[in-house]
Amino acid sequence: MADIFDVIADRTRRDILRLLLDRSSAGDRGTSVSHIVTKLGASQPTVSKHLKVLRDAHLVSVREEGQHRYYSLSAAPLDEVDDWLVPFLDDNGAAVPDDGAAAALPDSAAHAAEVVGRAAASAKHALENALKRLPGR
Template sequence: MASMFEVLAEPRRREILDLLRTSERPVGDLVERLALTQPAVSKHLKVLREAGLVEVRQDAQRRWYRLRAAPLVEIDEWLAPYRRLWNDSLDALEHHLDTIPDDPEES
């Protein structure tokens, strides 16, 4: 099975997740919004389903997909040290900018 990073590396899969973030949607709606063929959307949904990022609910002839955010915790935990690094760097930049005089005549 592909790693979570491999699954999320595909831009169309991220678009699908973005659409599902707001509400559950049928395949037809995803096809229309993404301007992809139904088989292409279904292939992406299969990969997302196997990774545990989406789940499907059958309603008569329609399949409704919804986001499962829990697996994204793995990504969030991996990104945490990098987020801290960026925050530290931005804090240092802010501190440096605060030490620069506003009036060029003052320097």
């Protein structure tokens, strides 16, 4: 299985995951490849290639109905990312350097680290809320 960080490093795959998260939050039981193609403005072969990578990483599940395939988010593999990221965040979701190196960072880099930390915490919170709404949770 591919390293989860390599899988989510690709922008298109992150866009697909976000789309599936949004759709699952709205109660959708699966999203068709054609819907993903339309929403992302990408070609069908490109979307299919990325969906295969996401399937192989167990980040999406697929349900087949006739000739159609419907994809859903399977966020459990993202726990590894969460486990890796949490030590870098304080209780408020701001980035915390593990060795005091922030003092040596220029103000712009320290600010960027804080913004990334808040964004990560916000994404984690949104994912947790969405997972609570999924059937069987």
